[in-house]
Amino acid sequence: RIQASNIEDEKILEMFNVIHGRIRSMSLLYEMLYKSRDMARIDLSEYIKGLTTHLFSMYRAKGRLVSLKLNVKDVYLDAKRAIPCGLIITELVSNSLKHAFPNGKKGEISVEMFSDRGKKFSLVIRDTGRGFPEELDFHETESLGMQLVTGLVDQINGTIKLNRAKGTEFKIVF
DSSP: OHHHHTOOOHHHHHHHHHHHHHHHHHHHHHHHHHHOSOTTOEEHHHHHHHHHHHHHHHTTOGGGTEEEEEEEOSOEEOHHHHHHHHHHHHHHHHHIIIIISGGGOOEEEEEEEEEETTTEEEEEEEEOSSOOOTTOOGGGOOOHHHHHHHHHHHHTTOEEEEEOTTSEEEEEEO
């Protein structure tokens, strides 16, 4: 963070924040794995709370009237699926923080994750911002972040759907 405060070029600062967010996503999970007794059951609620809190801090969202709502209870994953989920959350929440609320607009970002008795998992990330641009197909974008998201969804054998009504909502089922 000290290095980031010395960066004056906005584009370089944004690139720094993106890379920092991805690294932090993985390091948080590895911290949890190190402390855990069971590497096959990672408590996603604790991980997602730490991850999103860090992202809000990194993008200085607290002063921007953007609130965070989390609904992740009793969801446990193995590391093989938790790592891609963390990176997906990092990319989509970062996108919302960067693009959904221009000029100090007020809004909310929510992350919800639930399970169908441990068989199927659903991850829903939504914001009440200005919405994902209609002209963009997130499957065919040049955005490295969205390419990463679709690749990670494939990695966990999932599907991803975009709902543009009342902001942006991505729903991933795996």
